[in-house]
Amino acid sequence: MSTDWHEEALCRQVDPELFMPEVGGSAKDAKATCMSCEVRPQCLNYAVDAGERWGVWGGLGQKDLRRLIRARRAEQEAA
Numbered sequence: 001m002s003t004d005w006h007e008e009a010l011c012r013q014v015d016p017e018l019f020m021p022e023v024g025g026s027a028k029d030a031k032a033t034c035m036s037c038e039v040r041p042q043c044l045n046y047a048v049d050a051g052e053r054w055g056v057w058g059g060l061g062q063k064d065l066r067r068l069i070r071a072r073r074a075e076q077e078a079a
């Protein structure tokens with residue numbers, strides 16, 4: 001699984017703590033950063049493929065990311 005896209009990651013230019021908000025904390029600034037990131041699709045695909053369940057990836061917070069991971073796994077099991 002390639003991570004070359006990370007070289008272009010916009011989150012490398014901001015506080016990494018934004019992408020790991022504490023429970024109940026806001027992920028708003030991290031998600032806004034993601035929306036301007038050129039490698040958002042690659043990041044999201046990586047996170048889903050890798051089963052990343054913590055933090056903000058590809059503009060999604062934990063809850064949405066976990067939902068997408070479950071949906072992707074259900075699709076794979078049905079195929």
Ligand code: SF4
Nearest residue numbers: 009011034037043058
């Ligand atoms: S989409 Fe967000 S988390 Fe992913 S590389 Fe870009 S800024 Fe970082």
